[in-house]
Amino acid sequence: MFTIGDPLIILAQQLINGLILGSIYGLIAIGYTMVYGIIGMINFAHGEIYMISSYLFAIFLALVGLFGVSSVPVALLITLVVTLVITGLYGFSVERIAYRPLRGSSRLAPLISAIGMSLVLQNFVLLSQGANTQIFPSIYEGVLRWSMGSKDNFVQITYIQAMIIGVTVVSMIALNILINHTPLGRACRATQQDRTMANLMGINTDRVISLTFVIGAAMAAVAGMLITFNFKSFDFFIGFVAGIKAFTAAVLGGIGSIPGAMLGGIILGLAESLFAGLVNTDYKDVFAFGLLVTVLVFRPTGILGQPEVEKI
Amino acid sequence: MRKIFGWIGIFAAVLFGLSIIQGPVQAQIKIGVAGPISGPYAKFGEQLIRGARAAAEEINKAGGINGQKIEIIPGDDACDPKQARAVANRLVNQGVHAVAGHFCSSSTIPASEVYDEANILMITPASTNPKVTDRRLPTVFRVCGRDDQQGDVAGDYIANVMKAKRVAIIHDKDTYGQGLANATRDRLHKNGVTEVLYEGITRGDKDFNSLVTKMKGLKVDVIYFGGLHVEAGLIVRQAREQGLKAIFFSGDGIVSNEFPAIAGPATDGVLMTFGADPRKIPSAASAVAAFRAGGYEPEAYTLYAYTAIQVIAQALKANNNSKDGTRLAKYIKRTTFDTVMGPKQFDSKGDLKVSDYVVYKWSPTGGGKFDYSQIK
Secondary structure: OOOOOHHHHHHHHHHHHHHHHHHHHHHHHHHHHHHHHOOOOOOOHHHHHHHHHHHHHHHHHHHHHOOOOOHHHHHHHHHHHHHHHHHHHHHHHHHHHHHHHHOOOOOOHHHHHHHHHHHHHHHHHHEHHHOOEEEEOOOOOOOEEOOOOOOOOEEEEEEEHHHHHHHHHHHHHHHHHHHHHHHHHHHHHHHHHHHHHHHOOOOOHHHHHHHHHHHHHHHHHHHEEEEEHHHEEEEHHHHHHHHHHHHHHHHHHOOOOOOHHHHHHHHHHHHHHHHHHHHOOOOOHHHHHHHHHHHHOOOOOOOOOOOOOOOO | OOOHHHHHHHHHHHHHHHHHHHOOOHHHHEEEEEEEEOOOOOHHHHHHHHHHHHHHHHHHHHEEEOOOEEEEHHHHHHHHHHHHHHHHHHHHHHHEEEEEEEEEEEEEHHHHHHHHHHHHHEOOOOOOOHHHHHHOOOOEEEEOHHHHHHHHHHHHHHHOOOOOOOOEEEEEOHHHHHHHHHHHHHHHOOOOOOOOOOEEEEOOOOOOOHHHHHHHOOOOEEEEEOOOOOHHHHHHHHHHHOOOOEEEEHHHHHHOOOHHHHHHHHOOOOOOOEEEOOOHOHHHHHHHHHHHOOOOOOOHHHHHHHHHHHHHHHHHOOOOOOOOOHHOOOOOOOEEEEEEOOOOOOOOOOOOOOOOEEEEEEEEEEEEEEEEEEEO
């Protein structure tokens, strides 16, 4: 029954599955890692921002349709921009309301505030949108298949999955340029190294921090839209699971490092997919978190993380 | 002296306040209805509440129970075992006469212990795990079937009618899902079919592509899934996307109009076991008509909840509205109840004497919509 090519095809398909899952984790993880890099706190409300962007995407797409935009690409483009902006606003407001008043207090205070914010957002969506699973229409269905040998032996990737990988790569490159090669990025890096000193040198650090939250939220919105596209269903609770996985990816790659978040996401996605596909689905999360512990034992700051220098 | 008057004044005020709080409520018979009113499985909670409310209205219109009206007290457990215990405690503290609930077996089991301690009657409309009644708690009943009965029907159908050889069994590691998957697996073994894969997924996950690829590699003919509609919909959709044509078979956990919405076109041809459609039982005709007149389709568990309330009401009526769960239970075990779903009798464990599982198939009804119908 089995041909020789079979195990290889299955393995290749599992690698693709893992890569897609990893890209999704990585996109969300960037938000965690950027905020940590700049102000050293973990924004637990980030998963909720991602969840909200899924809702916004679906709502605005329906609204744009109502206003009579019949061309799908145009409708998508308008929705994309509006969703990015509004989600960015959410990120901005969360920072303004929940974190800025606590700046300068103990490290624990903003952490607790973040958990509170996450609960507030989750329940806000639950109460305003209801608990039901929301359904997203099928757009751009299609699949690329490479068959090997017979008709039923193929490796495949859907258009949307290919788009996920593409968008992830483009976002990564754009962010890298932004951080490393623009005046804005220089201000970010200065704020990260020494906030007081950056302030003295004429950088508006409050604005830099706000901007970090906006960019983080926008990345979560990109992830939220792509994932909604891919799975076509979402509910108010998706932010929790995705948030935990993305946070793990950020820590694995080295929290504070943007390439690290991406690398951590891909490793986590591959580990889960390969373990589930080749060994056992029951224990895939156990394996993924076991991997995290092992990495942290040998490299406490994650794969690409810099050891923290005590600032005096 | 003035101080004493002050104290008396406060005392009087407190007493007065208490009497206001307790006054008007006492004339009612409170019946708790517990299930997932919020959360991903809220659809099922709505079915329970709708069914229970309709039954209570009908009984109240006919004069109530021994002259007292029924009041439905909803309890939201979100299918979370911890919350289920808390909800059960709250319902007991509110002084309910009996409870129709809960929905998920994993919630019903811990909650039933609370009701047992408080000696309160509990009838679940939907929890099919054998453990619900196998622990032989005296006040626990159900008006639905059991997973081992459901698994028997599924196992026989897969082995004898479909004659499938390569079967994958997937479950969601929950009490209900795994119980159902195990029951089906045991029956398949008896019929001489050994599964090629037996694995558990995690509730809340969205991506099952690696599992699907694995099943593709194993060339399975049938995927049997023990779990609920959200994960079921995602798995069958991702299977079709990857070109896996195996027939998808599940249990009563996917009986919801959200299932075809999540699964999309992949819904076509999905099989499931469920009790013979209660809407088609002749004695349910007037209740179904009343639901439809109110703009609600009484699908899945709606009429089961209706039945649970009817059984509770009849038991209370015959026992002078007693709250004593043991006394009510003894009565229920020796009586035949005339319900919307036909006459019902219970055995000594609290299970129905006759179960009526059959196999259903989802098929398109045009316009991108799907419905299930019994396979003849």
